[in-house]
Amino acid sequence: MKDDDLWYRLDNAGKLYSSIISSRATTLFRVSATLTKSIDPELLQAALDATLERFPFYKVQLKQGFFWYYFEGTNQTPMVEKEIYYPCMSLSIKRRGSFPYRVLYFNKRIALEVSHSITDGTGALTFLQELVTQYFHLKESIPLKSEAISEEQLQSETENAFRKYYEKDIPAPKSRVGKSFKLPIQLDRKGQYHIMTGILNVETLKKKAKAYDVSITIFLTAIYIESLLKIQEETGGRKKPIVINVPVNMRSFFESKTMRNFFVSITPSIDARLGAYDFEEILAELKIEFSRLLTPKKLKQYIKRSVISEKSLALRLMPSPIKDIVAPSIYSFFGEGQYTSGLSNLGIVHMPSEIKDYIERVECYPPPSIGNKVKALMISYNHHVYISFGNLTKDRMLEREFFRGIRNLGIDVTIETNDEE
Template sequence: MRGDKSWYQLDNAGKLYSSIISSRATTLFRLSATLTSPIYPDLLQEALELTLQRFPFFKVQLKQGFFWYYFEGTDQMPQVEKERYYPCMSLSIKKRGSFPYRVYYYNNRIALELSHSMTDGTGGLKFLGELVKQYLHLKEGIPIEQEEISDEQLEAETENGFRRYYDKSIPAPKTKLGNSFKLPLELDKKGYYHIVTGIIPVEALKKKAKEYDVSITIFLTAIYIQSLLTIQERTSRRKRPVVINVPVNMRSYFPSDTMRNFFVSITPSIDARLGKYEFEEIIQEVKIEFSRLLTPKKLKQYIKQSVISEKSLMLRLMPSPIKDMVAPSIYSFFGEGQYTSGLSNLGIVRVPSEMEKYIERVECYPPPSIGNKVKAILTSYKEHMYISFGNLSKDRMLEREFFRSIRELGIQVTIETNDEENEDGLLSEMRN
């Protein structure tokens, strides 16, 4: 993809996300790095331009074709902006001259918000890492080699991993989930996205997860499900399954250097209609489900599912303006409408040793969703894990229950929120 007039097709996930974008479901997720000193906007702009030399396929804008959207190279340059109040909102990537991402600064923080039509968390972290590296080179003089991307790298980093590993002989999984429990929440006003972040010592989590002989991801997924079951018991007379959407980074199972979307979702669940579950039972159920689904053979079924949905003759022949009208409803019903909530783990963030002393924390926020009004995403940097909830409603019932459950297990949590109007009350409630 060389030159400003180059273009490339969206990957399978990107095609879906480009069609469901709305003022509430913006498809934007946020990755941020908080440094030890205030950000200089002019240096950040220069760092962004250097980063785009390394990743030229990010210097694109979304264009509408007759059947599908696509990305087209541009000679325009994105501009860094001072951060606004609510994250992951108010970016129309379909607007002429817009980019499918933006770079914010605020005090010591560099924030990158990307549309899922372009990339996933792994690709986004790689872009953010390069941006911070270039910035620290300019401001602090850390030594780096300015890397030029070869044609082979460019092809590898823009490949469609779904197509590469698609095997038409493998059957798609049977994934009909039925009616799952939904949190009884009302949407807040448009443009409002409430974030609550819990900061937890990684070693304390490791130690507690080890007591149950599971990974941190399984441990936290079980707490998440337990919290939702508790809320259902309290708020709903009719019991339904609690189903969690857990994205899986496919690069961990299939070799790929792609910077585009390359993930599938598994759906661990507990059927509350079968009776009350103790925490140990929930952990064992989740452990079994992860073990059963997280194998290359099983995951290839999910790749098949992703590709065949795009290959549907009706969908392929439907003009893109019509897709824009019907896709949100289809996604709400067959996609996130089947889940209770979502929990994503971007894993451990590591940076070169010469950068570590300049970076205090790295965290992420999930994309807002009408189908799942509350979702959570987590990442680890140095000795802390950052678990961030994104919420389109005013109610914090899930956040309160989740962090209360962690505290009851003897793990210390520090809570932060962007809800300045209710900050004191929220933090007080979550501490009790």
């Protein structure tokens, strides 16, 4: 099949994200690898071309149909670019000739910035791993594992896993509708996206979490919530619940090799109206909440909610230009408008053993969002955890409080930022 013969529907998450794209809410998130040597742009371009041969379903452009957006194959090839802008900004994937991602380089870093319309963190990391492997095959003559990719494998990598595991008789979870605490900070100028990254030793973090008998994700979510409770107390005003959006990789619970979106979000919370909470109380609440929600039966309810929104007759019959107008407001009210902030964990990255010595670090940045002006995304690689905050404002109150909380628990953290000041 020729590239321009290929087309496919967006998955359930992709349909939402394609309709809410704006100059601030770009839906772009980043995964990147910092190498031991400076990047050769020509070899990186050749590596990208080879990667797209392996994943031909990424050689697509977003097109607007009458009712829904869709991806259409193209004979064009995306070109690698030197990074000059703030991360995760300045890319309109709806513009003619654009792709739903881009590959950037700067000094020793290769960055993949990709829209949630096409994939999630797991899919992006798989693509980045292939890209870096192809680059070192060309740069350092690292041998490739030659394996024929069957049509069946390509189909499994492009399946809509939401539809695969959808069960119509399962009830959807009740939507949480209510006022959550919002950080009292103002948006910066358009095009500005401020990143602050904390680097922690993974073994130290693991031991500290184990001492409290919780996972790293629960441990860091507790610090995150405690930080927001302190900010709410200091800024005054009426007490409101702290609600955190925590994406869950569904591949950990349901068999799927899809490289499209396959995640749902749970929303652990602490209700500040009930009184003061110490750190151990927050941990105890979160431990119960995560244990209750992270089961296949409960998660199938979230799959149901993701699918039934698309099946709504009113939404299906609404022309896509109208969806573009109403979707941001709906998402703001029923989606990110319900959260205080978001914290996501992409887990441990395993690079092929042949190229590990050529890679210093792997990082990720969250997509910018007006509803949650500050969000965090973390990843683990080579004995370190990298926690990156993305911030659309000039205020760093949450980042400072969070990393102060980590240090107060006896954990060393190195801070980096893309701010010039």
